[in-house]
Structures are given as structure tokens and as C-alpha cells.
Amino acid sequence: MAAALRPRLLVLLAVAAAATGPSCAGAGRVDLWPMPASVARGAQTLLVSKDLRLSTAGSSYPDGKGILTEAFRRMVAVVELDHAINGTYSRGAPVLAGVHVAVRSPNDELNFGVDESYRLSVPATGDPLYAQIEAQTVYGALHALETFSQLCSFDFNANLIELHSAPWTILDAPRFPYRGLLIDTSRHYLPVPVIKGVIDSMTFSKLNVLHWHIVDEQSFPLEISSYPKLWNGAYSYSERYTVDDALDIVQYAEKRGVNVLAEIDVPGHALSWGVGYPSLWPSATCKEPLDVSNEFTFQLINGILSDFSKIFKFKFVHLGGDEVNTSCWSTTPHIKSWLMQHSMNESDAYRYFVLRAQxxxxxxxYDIINWEETFNNFGDKLDRKTVVHNWLGSGVAEKVVAAGLRCIVSNQDKWYLDHLDATWEGFYTNEPLTNIYNPEQQKLVLGGEVCMWGEHIDASDIQQTIWPRAAAAAERLWTPIEKLAKDTRSVTARLARFRCLLNQRGVAAAPLAGYGRSAPSEPGSCLRQ
Structure with a gap:
């Protein structure tokens, strides 16, 4: 058998046994993604009211920003999927009248580590009949609404929404506080509506950090009020983000329980900065990394981060620090002289730059996130507020936490979405806590992140490159480890159904079979691709 055909055959075999009903209750499978921590269910089918109501009676949360109300409206929209809900209820059939949400905390600040737990119960009897959501914060309630939406399906015979397998009792909380997705707007510009679409799709699998790799050597698309010539480094006049655009994206994400992590990658990956301010380049012929000997370099970084602090309210900022080729520093006369005056070699200057930026x-x-090269080269000198972002390979996280620093896992062999040969099975089985057994050290692993680097993606193909592989990692980051499948074949049908759900919601998720961004190989059901 040709190797290329095997992934598709495995998908076909896995879904062939799947039940055809909307909830697959008869198959004994719970079709939720990511899998909650605890699930109990019954066998009753409920109809869902055409005018499903939100009740917040007794809740401590005032919803002054409309976060909960807007989330409920979005939930109803993705459940109805623009179907005409015009059927007639059968006499005596149990009808779910609404969802009652009780949020204990009045605080709606999306701080890192915010309580995202929830309890969702859907009774089989009652008059009126209401689903019940209890959460400490509104962000836990948002996750509960997403889970509730996945319990519902359209009945094409009755032209009504139904909910199978009631009563339901679901207790849930994330395994890791940091569950991220990186997008890259320097290699290719992503319009604001595309970024918002990515944020929406993240919420469906409960990812909660959008790592915005805004600028790189190719382009500088963001307006910086303190240094307005920086976005002269954009690809074109129209491929830019204003300050108001950035604020809009951050606020849009916050209302959906997603924090935005901004990154400037210094001192390397910054050639585009010098288009507006050429003095940042070591010389006209050697333009990267940023000039370590120039005080203006650090004044400008200070201006950027000062402006960032007014836009990006997340606890962390990402300062990059990876892939720094320091040869320009030793071959440019005025920098070479500066190094000699300060008794530094290139490695010393690299460390000096990173620590001063920190x-x-x-x-x-801010607390700081840096790519792992900073730890590999001078980990003992990093500020203790540093989070080390692993990307080069395995074995780094255990060294980072042993040194007492925090870590985020994104090892490129498993969690880089631009690696189109990386299969969803590899995304699912990649374990952030590999070889970390000390409970205190395990707590230092904040979570993980899948990375959608933009060299070969743009607005035309970003979603199908992200999904459904990112969803496989999302379950790894959300679901308790004892609930995770040891054999990916046991979750293939459930992930295939989630991929179809994404398609139904307007997300261009690619088929499971084959590799990243693959196309359907032949006519057939979404469930069998």
C-alpha cells in the first residue's frame, strides 16, 4: 500500500463504525471537543425552543460589557447555522426553554490564570426546562456555552433544534492556563476580519491566547505612535494596522476569552525597522541584527513597549531573541569599536541586548517571554520573570523548569502548523510534561502553543492550515491527561465530526486524512475525509 494512502484509510476505518445520528448516543461516544474533565449523560431527547432565552437571575456578574449576552447570541447563531427553525413542537415533547447562567465573580478582567472552570447541567424534566451553567467567572461561562452548543443539532425532519442524551452533567476545567496559537502578520499581511475569524475559531476548541507575531524582517505593519516612521516598513500602504485596529482586535478577543500576546522579535528578525529609521541598521550593507551600540535602538524599543502597554493588556510580552546572527556587529567598524570599549564579544553583546530589552x-x-536560544545561551542570567518559549526540539522544557523558570512548549517537530507533513496525530500526542515528574516543576510549564508561521500562508489558506490539527493540540492542552486517548485511532471519528462542525460554522478546516492543508481526495461525506 502506498504510504500516502494510509492516513486516509485510517480515517475511513475509524469513522466507518460511527453512528449516523446527530449525537451518536447509540455508539456510546460523547461527541464533544475538547473532551471535558467529567461527563455523565442519559438517554432523553429534548427539543430546543425557537426562542431560547438567557437567564442570569441570582448571578453576581453584572455583564456591563455585554460579554455574556453577546456570547449567548453567538452560541444560538452557531447552533441554528442559518437553518429555518420553523417546525412544530409535538404535544408533550420536552422543550428546553433557555439557559440559566450563574457567574459568581463580578470581575470580568481577563487576567492570566483566570478561573475557566464550569459546571453544565441539562435536566430531562422541569417546567420550565432550563439548562444550568455555574462558573466562577464569565470566561468559564463562555466555555460552558461552547460545550452546550456542541450538544445541540438540527433535526432535518422536524425543522427544530434538538438535544440528545439528556440529562447531562459536565464538570470541566482546563489542564493548562496557556493554550496558544501563533499567527504571523509580517511574512504575509492578514486583514483584520481574517484575524477576527481566527479568534472566533479558537474559541470553538477553547484556545485562549493569540500570539500575534506582528513584525519581522520582511515587514513592519503596525502603527507605533511614538515612532511613526516604523510602519514605513510595511509591504504597502494598505497592508497596515492602525493603533485603533490593534485595540479593536484586542477587545474583540477579550470578549471571547482570548488574550492577545504581542511580539517584537529583537535583536534579530528586525530588518524592516530600519526602513523608517536607517540608523537602527549596523550599516547600509549589513542590516541585521539591530545596532547594539546605538542608544537610539533602546529608546525606540522603550517607545514601542510604552505604546504596547496602552494596547496589549496581557501580562506577558514576547521579545523574541531567536536566530541572532551577530556577525554584523563584529564586522561593522563602529560596533566593533564599541564592543572593544565595553570588553564584549558578540555573545556578550547578544546577552546584553536581550537583558536590557527585558x-x-x-x-x-510586563513579564517577558523569550525564545529558547536565550535560555540555551545564558539561562542563568535571564530575569526570573522570564518565560522560556521552547521551539527547537524536545528536552528543553525539563531543563527550563529544573532551573526554576517557566516554560511554554511549541516544539517545531510536532506543533508547527507550517510543517505540512506534521499530522494531527503528532499534534495530539505531543505532551508538554514529557520527563517532568516533580509536581512543582510541572506547574512551571504554563502550557503550549501551536505556531502558524506565515511564509507560505495568507488570508486565502490560513484556516485550513490551522484546522483541524490545532484542535488536536487544543485537547492535549485542555483535557485531563488521564482522559486523553493513548491511541489516536480512538478519537479519529470524534475529531472528524468536530472538523465537520467547524466547516458548518464557516471555518475552512481541512480534511483529517493526509497532511496539513490537504484537499478532499474524492467525493464523499465530510465525516469520511
């Missing part, structure tokens, strides 16, 4: 970020109230 101090600037801390002065603006």
Missing part, C-alpha cells in the same frame, strides 16, 4: 519591558509592567 528590563525595558519589566519597567512597563
Amino acid at each position: 528590563k525595558i519591558a519589566i519597567s512597563h509592567g
